[in-house]
Amino acid sequence: MNQSQLLKLGKEKLKQENIEGAESKAKRLLEFVLQQSREETIRNSLEEVSEMQHKAYEEKLQEVIQGKPLQYITHLQEFMGLSFYVDENVLIPQPDTEILVGQALERIQSIQGRRVQILDLCTGSGAIAISIAKKMQGNAEEYQVIATDISDKALKVAQKNARQNQVQKQIQFLQSDMFSNLEGMEFDMIVSNPPYIETKVIDTLSKEVKQEPRIALDGGEDGLKFYRKILENARQYLKKEGYVLLEIGYDQGEKIIKLWQELKENCQLALITKEPIRDLGNNDRVMIFQKR
Secondary structure (H helix, E strand, C coil): CEHHHHHHHHHHHHHHCCCCCHHHHHHHHHHHHHCCCHHHHHHCCCCECCHHHHHHHHHHHHHHHCCCCHHHHHCCEEECCEEECCCCCCCCCCCCHHHHHHHHHHHHHHCCCCCEEEEEECCCCCHHHHHHHHHCHHHHHHEEEEEEECCHHHHHHHHHHHHHCCCCCCEEEEECCCCCCCCCCCEEEEEECCCCECHHHHCCCCCCHHHCCHHHCECCCCCCHHHHHHHHHHHHHEEEEEEEEEECCCCCHHHHHHHHHHHHHHHCEEECCCCCEECCCCCEEEEEEEEC
16 A cells, blocks of 8 residues: 555545544644655655554554544644644643734833843643743843743653753743742743633533643633632732733633632732733633733
8 A cells, every 4th residue: 555545544534533624634644654744745655655654554543533632643733833742741732822922922022121031820831931932032131931830741841842942041940839839039921821611611622622631721610710819919929010911711801801800909910901812713812911
């Protein structure tokens, strides 16, 4: 069997199982199994595959059918034009989070006259911290990024990604349950994409999403557990006029505004996005606060 025939087999199997994006997933799996680029796979379409390659491809197809995300098989996800290693210990970075990074970069560049201190809470794969560090690389002396996560396994993935993207010297990784290990630190910006799915909703999600670490998905009974912690505690870790940038769920804008209204007398944060910043699908995605 040649590569073209094997690819056809893969497409048909995934389509029969109603796998979303069956054609592109079949192609990416073949590239991964054969260790070829897309161009090489096209060029070598008539090349014969070995029995071992055929078997490996069938096994990977079966993993996809059973719900394993393609990115956990290939250990690769693109984000902000960069390549990230991902496995079952971290969430898979999604394009919507690029909105959060873009907003963070705008505000970092607006801060003048001092070294900018940035905190990435719940860093996971490190995608947010690493993307910020990479985009600011030409001004490495003008900023510092600290990235935290409760999971030691997630931090190891993030450190691997920092080395892979050559920003390991610009980021300090710390194991911390939210703010627990940050005593005495102050930041110009806190940026976070925390767990925000309601506990009861997790079991209704797709097979693929349920393969991602529950600790990185579960936002508590109302989905607001970690937003509440951030809004209640951020002022202690922010410099004057420091920012808090939060990624939120597609329908959480009004809930976050209501939560802020409940806490605003004590949290000392002004809501500077009166409405959520929306993503390309026109869903709620980012909210920004500033210490007053």
